[in-house]
Amino acid sequence: MRSGIKKIGLVAALGLFGVVTTGQLMAGTPQVVATIQTGPEWEPLPRAEPLTVPEVHYRVKHSPYKSELVRYGQFQFNDASWNLQGEYSCASCHYERGQTTGLIWDLGDEGWGSWKNTKYIRGGRYLPPFRHEGFTGHPDEIVGATSSLDRVCGRDPGFVFRSENFSPLRLEALICYIRALEFTGSPFRNADGSLSDAQKRGEKIFNDPNVGCAECHPGDVSDPKALFSDAQTHDVGTGRVGVKGFRSTPGKVFNLKALEAGEDPYGEESDTPIIGLDLVKEFDTPTLRDIYASGTYFHDGSARLLIDTINNTVNDKDMHGRTSHLTAQEMQDLVEFLKAL
Amino acid sequence: MKGRVWLGAAVVGAVLSVGGVSGAGFIQGTHVKTDLPGPFHITTSPDGGTLYICNQSGHSVTFVDARTQKVTGEVSVGVQPEASAMTPDNAFLFVCNAESDSVSVIDIARKQVVKEIKVGDWPSGIRITKDGRTAYVACSGCMWNTIDVIDTGKMEKTRSIYTSDYGPRTLDISPDGKTLAVINDTVGSINRSVNFIDVDTGRVTEKRVIRESANLRDVIYTPDGQYVVVTYETPKNWLPVCEAENGQVFTNNIAVLETKAGGKVARLPLDELNNYDGNPYGLAMDPKGRYLYIGIRGMHRVTILDMGKVLNVVRGNSQSELDYLRDDLGFVREYLVARVTTGLGPSSVCLSPDGKYCYAANYFSNNVSVIRTPVD
Numbered sequence: 001m002r003s004g005i006k007k008i009g010l011v012a013a014l015g016l017f018g019v020v021t022t023g024q025l026m027a028g029t030p031q032v033v034a035t036i037q038t039g040p041e042w043e044p045l046p047r048a049e050p051l052t053v054p055e056v057h058y059r060v061k062h063s064p065y066k067s068e069l070v071r072y073g074q075f076q077f078n079d080a081s082w083n084l085q086g087e088y089s090c091a092s093c094h095y096e097r098g099q100t101t102g103l104i105w106d107l108g109d110e111g112w113g114s115w116k117n118t119k120y121i122r123g124g125r126y127l128p129p130f131r132h133e134g135f136t137g138h139p140d141e142i143v144g145a146t147s148s149l150d151r152v153c154g155r156d157p158g159f160v161f162r163s164e165n166f167s168p169l170r171l172e173a174l175i176c177y178i179r180a181l182e183f184t185g186s187p188f189r190n191a192d193g194s195l196s197d198a199q200k201r202g203e204k205i206f207n208d209p210n211v212g213c214a215e216c217h218p219g220d221v222s223d224p225k226a227l228f229s230d231a232q233t234h235d236v237g238t239g240r241v242g243v244k245g246f247r248s249t250p251g252k253v254f255n256l257k258a259l260e261a262g263e264d265p266y267g268e269e270s271d272t273p274i275i276g277l278d279l280v281k282e283f284d285t286p287t288l289r290d291i292y293a294s295g296t297y298f299h300d301g302s303a304r305l306l307i308d309t310i311n312n313t314v315n316d317k318d319m320h321g322r323t324s325h326l327t328a329q330e331m332q333d334l335v336e337f338l339k340a341l
Numbered sequence: 342m343k344g345r346v347w348l349g350a351a352v353v354g355a356v357l358s359v360g361g362v363s364g365a366g367f368i369q370g371t372h373v374k375t376d377l378p379g380p381f382h383i384t385t386s387p388d389g390g391t392l393y394i395c396n397q398s399g400h401s402v403t404f405v406d407a408r409t410q411k412v413t414g415e416v417s418v419g420v421q422p423e424a425s426a427m428t429p430d431n432a433f434l435f436v437c438n439a440e441s442d443s444v445s446v447i448d449i450a451r452k453q454v455v456k457e458i459k460v461g462d463w464p465s466g467i468r469i470t471k472d473g474r475t476a477y478v479a480c481s482g483c484m485w486n487t488i489d490v491i492d493t494g495k496m497e498k499t500r501s502i503y504t505s506d507y508g509p510r511t512l513d514i515s516p517d518g519k520t521l522a523v524i525n526d527t528v529g530s531i532n533r534s535v536n537f538i539d540v541d542t543g544r545v546t547e548k549r550v551i552r553e554s555a556n557l558r559d560v561i562y563t564p565d566g567q568y569v570v571v572t573y574e575t576p577k578n579w580l581p582v583c584e585a586e587n588g589q590v591f592t593n594n595i596a597v598l599e600t601k602a603g604g605k606v607a608r609l610p611l612d613e614l615n616n617y618d619g620n621p622y623g624l625a626m627d628p629k630g631r632y633l634y635i636g637i638r639g640m641h642r643v644t645i646l647d648m649g650k651v652l653n654v655v656r657g658n659s660q661s662e663l664d665y666l667r668d669d670l671g672f673v674r675e676y677l678v679a680r681v682t683t684g685l686g687p688s689s690v691c692l693s694p695d696g697k698y699c700y701a702a703n704y705f706s707n708n709v710s711v712i713r714t715p716v717d
Contacts, residue, residue: 028717030645030679030699032710036410038394038403039378039707044685070373075705078686080619080639087617088591089639092556092574096369099483101555102529103576122370180371187442187462187482293483296529304529339484 073177104301117301120294123183132299188339202337228288237319239281366399382689383702389694395422418445429473437464456496460489466511479509502543516566524557559624571596572621593618608667623689627696636687650676683710
């Protein structure tokens with residue numbers, strides 16, 4: 001092994017591989033001495049001329065499922081080196097499985113001071129719009145012309161990432177990867193894909209007109225293409241507009257002081273000024289597919305668990321389904337059904 | 342993963358053929374075919390003669406002769422293999438198939454899958470005891486909280502150990518074999534945790550929180566068993582993102598936890614000003630515990646730390662003093678040995694048994710970087 005390593009090590013020393021050390025390079029300094037190729041060689045797209053800000057109506061030109069483009073996009077999604085200082089990548093929030101860390105953020109594009117839940121982006125192409133308040137429409141705009149992700153990742157990624165803008169091809173690749181992400185499917189059904197008894201009981205409750213889940217989340221559980229969303233915006237009692245221009249507290253919201261004390265931050269907070277996203281009362285109806293994996297819930301992440309979305313603890317009573325008459329067991333059955341979607 | 346039957350069993354089934362060499366796989370998270378294998382995890386045989394590489398996109402395991410540095414075989418496994426562990430007798434490799442919710446058992450001599458064992462949702466970490474009899478599998482589904490226990494002789498799942506929180510990403514076994522350290526990468530939590538689990542009772546003896554943490558990726562015991570090290574990211578999500586230029590979105594860290602009950606949790610920086618270690622992933626430590634190797638997936642390099650200096654920091658400071666160090670962008674120089682540029686996307690690292698070579702599996706370059714370490 002060593003003779004082979006010496007040969008390749010010479011090549012490495014000539015510059016094929018870089019070494020960054022804390023001091024001068026010397027004998028014994030850790031360095032790459034060989035590379036074993038176990039699959040086809042691959043290089044990312046070069047960093048071409050970045051896209052300029054005025055170029056706003058961007059569209060995918062190639063097949064969104066072209067393998068090479070998707071792979072480039074996947075790389076970009078996981079690459080922190082284009083971000084200022086190498087601080088983080090897309091995958092830091094929408095981690096590499098294309099899902100979500102469930103963290104809530106104050107991104108500022110809807111106004112500073114309003115918490116926003118990290119969206120689950122698998123299957124995103126099936127169900128525009130993409131922002132919590134229901135902006136953006138066409139799937140190509142996931143990271144395209146007018147969406148928030150365009151401002152974050154595309155035309156002007158500097159806003160969040162403090163990086164250069166993407167070249168058109170790099171942006172297209174990122175769009176293709178995000179478009180290609182598929183739902184995972186629930187791990188909570190029976191092995192043959194059927195529903196458990198509890199899930200069946202929950203399905204009945206879900207479709208009960210007196211409860212009303214299916215009014216905004218229509219879908220047939222036997223249809224693998226069902227999205228369980230009407231793609232409309234609704235007021236489900238999660239808008240935080242309260243008296244005197246302050247955040248109302250029908251339930252728990254993120255609490256900075258608790259966080260700083262190292263405690264559960266989802267305590268009560270009543271003196272936060274209403275700004276930005278909090279001025280909105282109607283929010284986009286999310287798909288319920290993969291809902292087991294897409295927590296936290298509601299636009300501001302105020303519902304940490306699925307049960308919190310239906311038990312009237314974080315939103316106005318009976319605004320998100322009429323559930324206050326349900327027993328604890330019925331609530332749990334409903335949760336079991338949701339986990340199966 | 343039971344429900345995935347209804348999502349496309351035909352597609353998955355085609356990939357699950359036992360004992361063959363893999364064909365085209367799928368780009369992770371999509372149904373887009375690719376010929377690029379995407380090496381995601383790497384481990385060595387006990388004698389260091391063979392490297393085993395889990396190909397996340399290729400849905401296979403590649404065998405490499407460490408001495409000749411040649412690929413010697415490839416075996417198809419389940420969908421999206423993300424971790425593997427070898428029995429001490431070098432007879433069987435147990436492979437976690439994250440998307441298939443199963444563990445494939447490869448007979449090394451025959452280079453064939455001889456068993457597929459169903460486990461919980463999204464198995465992404467596995468360790469085998471020193472006696473080779475038991476495998477512990479971390480099932481990291483977003484609403485799953487089990488460490489599934491496999492009898493390696495019978496090749497059957499025998500029981501589940503329940504963690505305190507969802508998302509047990511991976512684990513390590515203490516050197517004395519009595520304790521499991523499990524990292525819970527719980528979606529939605531900003532205070533993710535480490536569970537210490539008594540092997541005999543299967544109970545969590547202590548849940549230790551790493552405050553303000555997310556994206557816990559790997560855990561490893563020091564050889565003396567007194568500490569565990571965890572890779573993670575610190576989200577600064579309670580601050581407006583307009584502070585981005587000051588490192589106020591994420592910082593990248595290790596946590597060093599004393600394993601004694603109620604011990605300290607030191608959150609130490611990997612970042613320097615203008616040179617962050619974006620997305621720290623896999624860990625390896627040499628047998629004497631002198632150096633720590635960290636695959637930095639987002640920055641395409643392996644960061645090497647002097648563990649003696651790291652532990653001096655932990656021992657020499659109180660918990661409150663340690664809490665001030667996390668964001669000190671000059672502090673990593675206290676224990677940084679080198680940052681070695683590798684191929685693209687090193688998500689996993691492992692060491693030769695003598696600690697002289699570190700191997701990094703480069704996901705996007707489809708290769709393995711061989712790093713000469715500082716070990717004499």
